[in-house]
Amino acid sequence: MSKPILSVNQVGKSFKDKRIIENISFDVHKGEIMAILGPNGAGKSTTIRNIMGIMYPDEGSVIFHNQAAGDIPRHTIGYLPEERGLYKKAKIIDLLLYFAELKDYPLKKARKRALEYLAKFGLEGKEKASIEELSKGMGQKVQFIASVIHEPELLILDEPFSGLDPVSQEVFKKEIKELAENGTSILLSSHQMNLVEELCDRLFMINKGKKVIHGVLDDVKKQYANFKCTIRGENDVKTLERISHVQRIEQEGEQFTIYLDAHIKPTSWLRQLPDSINIEELSLDRISLHEIFIDIATGKNALQEAGVQT
Template sequence: MEKILAVNSIGKFFKDKKVLDQISFDVHKGEIMAILGPNGAGKSTTIRNIMGIMYPDEGSISFHGRKEVPRNKIGYLPEERGLYKNVKVMDILLYLADLKDYPLKKAKERALDYLEKFDLKGKENVSVEELSKGMGQKVQFIASILHEPEMLILDEPFSGLDPVSQELFKEEIRNLANQGTAILLSSHQMNLVEEMADRLFMIHKGKKVIYGTMDEVKEQYANFKCTIKGVNDRSLLDDLPNVQRVEQNEGGTTSVLYLDNEVHPSAWLKNLPEGVNIQELIFDRITLHEIFIQIATGKNLAVEAGDLDA
């Protein structure tokens, strides 16, 4: 797969504090690459270094092997939304397309198509300040893709969107990836990341903690959990072998058993005593959301010892 962006061992200092430490990852043509981490982990600083808003103190960033990242080849939806409020929608879209050296006639045609696709038909002559928050976000998303960028950087693109608008964004992001756009996605909505991303890079306190395909991360880091629906005394479950911890809802009608790594579900099931009340039993791996919580709270950073390099 063709490499579009390469981030090579970048480091960044703010005064005496090192906020990025040996950060390295690639983004390939036609893939959705997620960059994740808790607040303050260094995600936004990494993105700003890629965008040339600031520059790394160590390491390098290259685009198609060249040191300079051409801004007209990059689309960027920042977390902090910012459009000129007293400007008409079409005027702001054409202005931003012009800044990217994109032909204005083609930009206007594409803008009208996208406004219709995002249920904003007829809003081209409305000022930005008259739009709802969700509508404004759609306009800024359109602005980030109007010039047909080779790479698209999305920082919290789903924030504040209703479920219908989220689906529209997801569909368009997938379409862009299928057409060959390299996408770098940053989001705290782990369910959407897990659904969409091909690979992920997770950063914590300025350092890499996970890097690999979604399948690799799930296989190597996401232990199995067993969910048992049925009223059970916790004492029946706490001492079972290969169980890290047991969580029960109030009333004990649902029990979740988090298992050790490398447990084979079919073999482990033989450990359940005859007295366990099973109305329903589900075996699956812990979610990306649960992995994120473990890392953010420092409960389990074991992956650092053998991180995933895809």
């Protein structure tokens, strides 16, 4: 893999006597979509602020190319914050050109990009509308455009899908993928695990200020996530518990989710199911990133206790 454009090295930060993040390390490469995940209060925002140079770490370093965080040229980074904030009385085009000017981006080029993005996001002809005339989703699109109008090398997206309807989510997903394909490095923070799974190449999960998972998404799922089988039908849970290689079973009405031992072969396991089992529907897949997240965030550690290593 190529040399990373961003390196976060053993970063730690405290506020008064409270330790917020400790020994946080990860890299982001050119054209990569890297997820930074964790429950509320885990330390994600503090990590992002240290990368942005909004605050500085007590220990460790943040290096962008060969520059420390405090020396990173602002025009090389785009940022979509979780807390949205746009000048409500301003016209869309004036606002976008203002953000481009803040990044020392040529205004003629910025106007062209702004109009292209507005058309792409279904806002063609609204460039002279004020922000207060827009719906929440439309305002989100404008703020996204503001974060990328200057063609940043590194784009930090904090909960980019919050408040978007499914159609707008698809538009954002497509654009994020295109940006990465064209060489933009993206650091994505989101609680919508299904979208993270669709978009991200690697992930870094943090809990209580410390790393809990770090790696390529497919590798994490293979190492952390065993298979589960969902069976819908009228069955006795005790019968299902007698099936080999079953770790535990969760029941909700007539739906049974059967969590399997690590390293089993799904096809072989399915062949040995008793004929007496009533199966109206059956699905078999790996435990989702959402389930891994919930397991860690709630402190259940059921997956880890089953012998899975992170």
